[in-house]
Amino acid sequence: MIQSYKKRHELADYYDTILIGSGMGSLTTAAILAKEGQRVLVLERHYTPGGFTHVFKRRGYEWDVGIHYIGEVQRPNSVIKRLFDYISNDQLQWADMGEVYDRIILGDRHYDLVKGVKNFTAQLSAYFPEETAAIERYVDLVFEANKTSRWFYMDKALPRFLSKLSGRFLRGPFHKFSDQTTYEVLRSLTDNEELIRVLSGQYGDYGLPPKKSSFVIHASVARHYFGGGSFPVGGSSQIVETIDPVIEAAGGTILVSAEVAEIVIEGNTATGVRMADGKVLTANRIVSGAGVMTTYHKLLPAAVVKEHQLLEPLQKVERSVAHACLYIGLHGSPEELQLPKTNLWIYPGDLDHDACVDRYLADLDQPFPVVYVSFPSAKDPDWNRRYPGRSTIDIITLVPYEAFANWEGSRWMKRGEDYEAFKERIAQRLLAELYEQMPQVEGKVDCYELSTPLTTQHFVNYDKGEIYGLDHSPQRFRQRFLQPRTPIKNFYLTGQDIVTAGVGEALFSGVLTATAMTGVNVLDKVMK
Structure with a gap:
């Protein structure tokens, strides 16, 4: 008997898929696979699951460590709302934060970001009446950049031969935006530096200031919150609480205090994981949600890493x-x-x-x-x-x-x-x-x-304590290796590194990984 997320649990003799880490990407992948009939095992090295979605309690209080607000979940038919509903069996509920979701404070000057595209534009135009045309064009560019991202990310889930045939056409429109920095795009619209600072005032949501960040990550975050912000009713622990029953219904489980020492590779095929206590657990497929740096530097056997030259592309991020x-x-x-x-x-x-x-x-x-x-x-x-x-x-x-x-x-x-x-x-x-x-x-x-x-x-388990995995420079979005499939058979990646930062994007990474693993168009299935 070993310790599962909520109770003592006896390991099954067989699992379809083992997932390393219990962050949003792994949880989403696990829930989708469970809904496809797979028995999955999620392994979390710490005493509580959830990655950046977990909570901790101390001195009679409770704090959410990573979720501060989520966008688009108030729209019933938005992709992110439908995905959260799908992996939680409609049990995860959200509370609207109200009209003003973010306040940008520059010294003694305050600027409110209000929900609703028309309201957002009108409010900023009231602050900067000479810049209305620039603000309207900015909003248009945010939407344009986001439209290109759908095909860019879906290309990551395509079989390699299809990606070679059509991937260039799917990625091209996206790269027109991703190759530019946030500042370059904003400066092309206006020379008002105060407005530029306000428009890029959420850069902390993705970690790089405007002269270093790719415009596509800025556009993704800005678009995500145009409809306002929301918070999980009952705190972010409700994410794991509502996903866990979906996993268990298919015979799977989430284990805590279960540290993986190494992924077992036999004949260039992933067959299981070796735990820190030496026990080997086997499955048909292995998924790492531990981050690409940790996975390639720590979890894969050194000989396998060397054979596939996996550390070389890491030099580019x-x-x-x-x-x-x-x-x-x-x-x-x-x-x-x-x-x-x-x-x-x-x-x-x-x-x-x-x-x-x-x-x-x-x-x-x-x-x-x-x-x-x-x-x-x-x-x-x-x-x-x-x-x-x-x-x-x-x-x-x-x-x-x-x-x-x-x-x-x-x-x-x-x-x-x-x-x-x-x-x-x-x-x-x-x-x-x-x-x-x-x-x-x-x-x-x-x-x-x-x-x-x-x-x-x-x-x-991020070596340098990084909050968003890999940074979001233009160079990052040119890296083809940041996708679910790896050169190792039956071994996949998930999490924010294969998409972009944030809980919503990690959620989407789970869709990409599950799609690549099963061949099922998960997004189409969810939306229908």
Whole structure:
């Protein structure tokens, strides 16, 4: 008997597919395969499943570590809503965040992003009346770029011979947008740098500032939230809670505290996994949702990696940004504390986004280049039932992994006094940012805890604590190896690396992986 997600569980003698990691990509792939009649086994190295969708509890509070808002789930027939319904058997519910989903703060200047394309355009035009034509053209380009992405991503699921025949035509329109940076596209529309900063004010959702990020990732995020933001009713733990029964209904399970040491390859065919305790589990197919860097550097046998030269293409991509997150617990309900549902994006008022990042990376005592504040307890209509008289706030900022290199190899929760002192300095700076925007919460903080890139490394198994896997430069979208299929028979990839960052995109990666594995047009099946 071993520990499954919810109860003691006896391993079956046979599984159709074993999935490594329990993030959104793996969960989606597993649920779709289960609905195709497969018995699947999801292996999670930590004590709780979900990857960036999991929650943790401490001191009578609960925090969501990765989900802060999701777009498009209020539209009944949107692809993302139908996908979530499909993999949860319609059990996952969403709460609308209201009219203003993001507030961009540049020094002492505030700009609201409001839901609805017409409202979005009208509000920005009110802020920038001389730029209405540029704003309207910007919205058009966001939609144009997103239309090209469907065929680009579906090409990833095609059999190789079909991709060779038609892939160039499917990818070409997308590359016209992906080869340009966000700043290049925005600067072609306007020379108003303040407007450019506002339009790119969500860049923290994908990690790269506008002069380094590909326009397609910016367009994907902007389009995703045009209809507003939503939050899972009951918190992000409901994602695993509602998907797990779908997996179990087909005889599968999610195992926790189940670390994979190596993928077993025999004759260039994946046949199973070797666990950290030495036990070998076998299946017809193996899927890694652990990220392409971790998979190729750590999980595949070195001889196989060398044979297929798998490390060479990794030289053409970079790891995404690392971060710190301050999880705050407060006395008082969200209503008592007047906490908004709107996310705050706080930036220095003097420089453009890229210059702020460069200044900070050169001297970490300089102003944070971006501070993101989320109010999950205010977004969740079920919160007060579970945690009456309490509230939570999450604050995220950029922190380079190198700043914590001195503690590399130390144990979680036992990294020493110097580490804790460094964390406290960052925490106090983030609290000061919060109090400046929300002075009413000062004196109401009950507890707080700061996660660092080492925390992300420990829980997500990303070597440099990167939050979004691979970064989203134009070069990234030219890499053909970022797809579900690998050179190894019966071995597949899923997760944000084969699509782009974010829970919604990781959800879609599961569709691509399941489609590549089964030959079933999953998206067509879901939408019908």
